[in-house]
Amino acid sequence: MSRGTELARIALLAKRFGGAHGLKGDARIDVGIGDDAAVLEPAAAPLVWTIDAQVEGTHFRLDWLGWEDVGWRSFMAAASDLAAMGAVPLAALSALALADEVDDAALDALARGQADAASTVSAPIVGGNLARGKETSVTTTLLGYADRPILRSSARVGDGLYLAGAVGMAAAGLLALERGVASAADPSIAACIQAWRRPRALIDRGLAMRGIASAALDISDGLSRDASHIAEASGVTLVVEEALLRARAAGTLTSAASLLGLDVLDLVLRGSGEDYALLVTSPSPIEGFDRIGVVESAASGSGSDTASGGLTLVRVDGTRAPVDPKGFDHFG
Amino acid sequence: MSRGTELARIALLAKRFGGAHGLKGDARIDVGIGDDAAVLEPAAAPLVWTIDAQVEGTHFRLDWLGWEDVGWRSFMAAASDLAAMGAVPLAALSALALADEVDDAALDALARGQADAASTVSAPIVGGNLARGKETSVTTTLLGYADRPILRSSARVGDGLYLAGAVGMAAAGLLALERGVASAADPSIAACIQAWRRPRALIDRGLAMRGIASAALDISDGLSRDASHIAEASGVTLVVEEALLRARAAGTLTSAASLLGLDVLDLVLRGSGEDYALLVTSPSPIEGFDRIGVVESAASGSGSDTASGGLTLVRVDGTRAPVDPKGFDHFG
Numbered sequence: 241m242s243r244g245t246e247l248a249r250i251a252l253l254a255k256r257f258g259g260a261h262g263l264k265g266d267a268r269i270d271v272g273i274g275d276d277a278a279v280l281e282p283a284a285a286p287l288v289w290t291i292d293a294q295v296e297g298t299h300f301r302l303d304w305l306g307w308e309d310v311g312w313r314s315f316m317a318a319a320s321d322l323a324a325m326g327a328v329p330l331a332a333l334s335a336l337a338l339a340d341e342v343d344d345a346a347l348d349a350l351a352r353g354q355a356d357a358a359s360t361v362s363a364p365i366v367g368g369n370l371a372r373g374k375e376t377s378v379t380t381t382l383l384g385y386a387d388r389p390i391l392r393s394s395a396r397v398g399d400g401l402y403l404a405g406a407v408g409m410a411a412a413g414l415l416a417l418e419r420g421v422a423s424a425a426d427p428s429i430a431a432c433i434q435a436w437r438r439p440r441a442l443i444d445r446g447l448a449m450r451g452i453a454s455a456a457l458d459i460s461d462g463l464s465r466d467a468s469h470i471a472e473a474s475g476v477t478l479v480v481e482e483a484l485l486r487a488r489a490a491g492t493l494t495s496a497a498s499l500l501g502l503d504v505l506d507l508v509l510r511g512s513g514e515d516y517a518l519l520v521t522s523p524s525p526i527e528g529f530d531r532i533g534v535v536e537s538a539a540s541g542s543g544s545d546t547a548s549g550g551l552t553l554v555r556v557d558g559t560r561a562p563v564d565p566k567g568f569d570h571f572g
Numbered sequence: 573m574s575r576g577t578e579l580a581r582i583a584l585l586a587k588r589f590g591g592a593h594g595l596k597g598d599a600r601i602d603v604g605i606g607d608d609a610a611v612l613e614p615a616a617a618p619l620v621w622t623i624d625a626q627v628e629g630t631h632f633r634l635d636w637l638g639w640e641d642v643g644w645r646s647f648m649a650a651a652s653d654l655a656a657m658g659a660v661p662l663a664a665l666s667a668l669a670l671a672d673e674v675d676d677a678a679l680d681a682l683a684r685g686q687a688d689a690a691s692t693v694s695a696p697i698v699g700g701n702l703a704r705g706k707e708t709s710v711t712t713t714l715l716g717y718a719d720r721p722i723l724r725s726s727a728r729v730g731d732g733l734y735l736a737g738a739v740g741m742a743a744a745g746l747l748a749l750e751r752g753v754a755s756a757a758d759p760s761i762a763a764c765i766q767a768w769r770r771p772r773a774l775i776d777r778g779l780a781m782r783g784i785a786s787a788a789l790d791i792s793d794g795l796s797r798d799a800s801h802i803a804e805a806s807g808v809t810l811v812v813e814e815a816l817l818r819a820r821a822a823g824t825l826t827s828a829a830s831l832l833g834l835d836v837l838d839l840v841l842r843g844s845g846e847d848y849a850l851l852v853t854s855p856s857p858i859e860g861f862d863r864i865g866v867v868e869s870a871a872s873g874s875g876s877d878t879a880s881g882g883l884t885l886v887r888v889d890g891t892r893a894p895v896d897p898k899g900f901d902h903f904g
Contacts, residue, residue, distance in 0.1 A: 270618055271723065274805070276656040276789055277622035279721045282615050286602055289698075290609035291665040291713055295705045324608040333623040335667075335711050366621075373627045374707045379667050381623055381713040389611045391603065457608055473606070 242344045249347060250370060256351035257334075257358070257365040268330060269366055278367040280331055285385040290321035293379040296339070304417045307346045309437045311353025313514075314378035316441045317460070319361045320516035323446035324458035325391075327384035329363035334380055337373035350378070361443050386450070395455035395474035395521035397537045402453075402529035404445040404518045407463050408489060408504065409435035411511025412496045421500065428495035439516045446518065449526050459517040464509045467519060467551040468565035477540055478521075479552045479560075480533035485509075486556075488530055509553075509563055574676045581679060582702060588683035589666075589690070589697040600662060601698055610699035612663055617717040622653035625711040628671070636749045639678045641769045643685025645846075646710035648773045649792070651693045652848035655778035656790035657723075659716035661695035666712055669705035682710070693775050718782070727787035727806035727853035729869045734785075734861035736777040736850045739795055740821060740836065741767035743843025744828045753832065760827035771848045778850060781858050791849040796841045799851060799883040800897035809872050810853075811884045811892075812865035817841075818888075820862055841885075841895055 244252065254273040271279035294300055294314040305313070315332065322329050334354055338347065358365050363382055413436030416422075416429050423430035442458075449456060455474055459466045467478045482505060489497075489504045497504035520526065521535050533554070540552075551563040576584065586605040603611035626632055626646040637645070647664070654661050666686055670679065690697050695714055745768030748754075748761050755762035774790075781788060787806055791798045799810045814837060821829075821836045829836035852858065853867050865886070872884075883895040 271721065275723050275725070276653040277620045277659070277716075277721070279657070279718075280619040280621060282618055282717070284614055286614055287612040287619075287715075288609045289612060289663075289665060289715065291667045291699070291701050291711070293667045293669055293701050293703045293711065295669050295703050297706060298704045321608040325611070327609070331621075333621060333713060335623045335625045335713075337625055337627050337709055367623070369623050369625050369711075371625045371627050371709075372630045373709065374629060375705060377669055377703075377705065377709065379623070379625065379701075379711045381665060381667075383619075383621065383715075384609075385614070386611075389603065389609070391607050393607070 244344050246370060249344070252344065252348060253351050253368065256348065256355045266364060269364065272366045278331070278333065280383070283330065283385040285387045286389060288322055288325045288327035288384045288386050288389050289381070290318055291379065291381040292318040292321065293377055295377040296375045305437060307349035308353035310378060311350040312357045312438055315354050315357035315380050316439050316516060317514065318380040318382045319357065319363065319441035319443065320458040320460070322382055322384040323442045324456050324518055325386055325389040326446045326450045326453070326456065327386040327389060328447065329361045329382060329384045329443060331366045332358055332363045332380055332382045334365050334368035334378065336368065337371045337377045339373055339376045342376055361441055390449065390453050390456040392455055392457050392470050393473040395470055395476050395535050397476055397535055399454050399521040399523050399535040400525070400531050401478055401480060401533035401535060402520045402522055402526055403532050404529045405442050405515060406435055406493065407459055407515050407517045408493050408507035408511040410439060410513030410515045411462070412493060412500060412507055414513040415500055419500070426495065426499055428492045429499060431492050432496045435515065436513050439514055441516055442518050445528050448528055449520055449522065452524060452526050453520045453522045456518060456520045459519050460514045462510045462512045463519065464551050464563045465565045470519065470521065471550050475538050477536045477538050477550060477552055478533060479536050479554060481554045482556050484532045488532065576676050578702060581676070584676065584680060585683050585700065588680065588687045598696060601696065604698045610663070610665065612715070615662065615717040617719045618721060620654055620657045620659035620716045620718050620721050621713070622650055623711065623713040624650040624653065625709055627709040628707045637769060639681035640685035642710060643682040644689045644770055647686050647689035647712050648771050648848060649846065650712040650714045651689065651695065651773035651775065652790040652792070654714055654716040655774045656788050656850055657718055657721040658778045658782045658785070658788065659718040659721060660779065661693045661714060661716045661775060663698045664690055664695045664712055664714045666697050666700035666710065668700065669703045669709045671705055671708045674708055693773055722781065722785050722788040724787055724789050724802050725805040727802055727808050727867050729808060729867055731786050731853040731855050731867040732857070732863050733810055733812060733865035733867060734852045734854055734858055735864050736861045737774050737847060738767055738825065739791055739847050739849045740825050740839035740843040742771060742845030742847045743794070744825060744832060744839055745769070746845040747832055758827065758831055760824045761831060763824050764828045767847065768845050771846055773848055774850050777860050780860055781852055781854065784856060784858050785852045785854040788850060788852040791851050792846045794842045794844045795851065796883050796895045797897045802851065802853065803882050807870050809868045809870050809882060809884055810865060811868050811886060813886045814888050816864045820864065
């Protein structure tokens with residue numbers, strides 16, 4: 241197991257982050273890796289800024305993911321926050337805490353995954369921090385900009401409720417791994433495992449909703465839990481239609497749910513696998529988003545047994561029921 | 573041991589970070605804690621951006637530091653990078669990975685230390701991330717701005733070499749703790765331990781050097797190791813005078829070194845205790861900085877036994893010798 245000195249490892253990272261996916265010719269970046277801090281050209285629009293940490297054992301397990309997957313996923317987790325604000329990604333910093341198990345080959349694979357994700361969302365990694373730790377973690381901070389960032393708190397009664405991206409796929413993939421169901425079992429299982437391993441921040445969809453959507457967030461802990469955040473922040477009730485959710489999940493996810501012995505609706509509402517889909521409220525339809533419901537007043541609740549605000553499900557038979565905002569926990 | 577839910581803990585942090593030291597009335601901050609990302613007003617100058625992680629066991633030990641100290645130190649470690657660029661701090665994000673030992677009282681103390689440091693450098697904490705981990709770590713990213721950030725790579729032959737802040741104090745404090753020498757042993761030991769526990773990023777000194785200094789960095793791993801970074805990046809040799817270093821360390825540090833049985837010069841050159849002093853090259857003197865030497869061409873080296881570039885020491889007797897760019901390791 242080969243482990244370079246700290247300086248050699250920083251050089252390895254600088255090569256991966258500044259190389260093929262690089263900084264050269266990027267007019268937005270004045271100073272990249274190698275000084276006390278990175279320097280970016282001033283943006284004309286408000287800055288949108290987020291940080292996300294993925295910790296071994298809590299967010300990833302190496303028997304289920306390669307190091308390149310870990311790098312990719314951790315970057316996309318942070319990038320998804322920018323998508324949810326309707327922001328254009330600008331650049332990223334990466335702070336790595338590395339356990340002894342991470343040799344140079346593993347570090348290089350991790351960095352490749354990060355660099356690929358950075359390239360995919362056009363946010364080069366311009367600096368970072370390297371530390372030793374007993375457990376490995378990858379912390380990513382991303383900066384972007386948006387003329388009018390789309391918040392959670394501005395949903396309006398009467399808006400439609402829209403969804404972009406797969407919801408429940410990653411949770412199904414994670415459950416399959418937990419139960420030892422292999423990708424080879426079925427193409428739908430393979431697709432779900434891949435969705436969990438290689439989520440993709442929906443930056444383009446985030447940009448498509450600019451000027452249209454009233455509120456937005458990214459779904460990482462299940463539709464019901466995350467929807468409750470918009471409902472609370474905006475003081476409204478989000479009403480989703482079971483029929484629309486089921487129609488949307490027809491095909492791969494429904495097959496996978498069936499193979500796993502689950503109701504697909506449970507996966508969509510409560511599956512917590514970090515899909516990084518976008519949940520949006522909007523007065524009009526948005527390219528690439530599916531309508532799944534409507535925004536009602538908080539007082540409307542769910543009829544008689546109302547919890548004010550939150551998420552209400554309209555069942556296929558027309559009855560309404562509040563949805564408990566709980567996701568499955570990580571690793572069951 | 574009381575541990576709130578994740579939402580309760582985020583509320584606790586939002587209160588600490590947005591409260592007394594707060595965001596309200598800060599025109600630079602559009603959106604703080606509670607949405608997918610923070611939103612800042614665009615800065616007219618280039619952005620200076622850094623991230624630093626402090627990991628339990630590697631960077632701090634709880635038998636030597638309280639949680640409030642951990643919060644303070646981790647914030648100042650990141651802020652010091654902005655000082656070294658001559659940047660004005662703008663805001664910060666904090667990513668916490670918390671082991672089970674961190675109950676709500678500990679978390680509150682940690683957050684108080686962070687908030688105090690944030691207030692001290694006028695960079696409110698506007699968001700972050702909360703995760704579980706087997707070991708606790710505090711990762712801080714800071715944004716600032718500077719019309720002309722001061723890099724490591726622009727030292728010029730003939731410039732003077734200047735230093736601001738205590739160098740070697742924190743290392744002496746750390747060594748005292750490692751050897752079980754208590755604060756009560758001597759006021760100089762107490763001062764050194766306090767310097768290690770509560771370092772202060774020299775933001776004001778960083779601002780004072782704007783428009784004057786040619787190159788700068790912050791000293792966290794000992795003068796010799798960090799000086800070699802400027803020397804390499806700028807392609808020069810930094811020449812320091814032993815007499816000036818000794819004169820500068822007279823008093824507290826010299827007393828502490830004597831009590832610890834160390835040569836004060838070793839502490840100054842090789843003590844790695846994260847002092848967060850600023851090492852600067854400049855064609856003219858700077859308010860609050862002491863001259864300690866001069867910038868020479870890389871070829872000048874140290875005479876016959878030259879290592880090109882790096883740091884050269886002019887001894888009190890006038891002889892010259894290269895200084896090995898090695899610091900003491902953390903925890904000896």
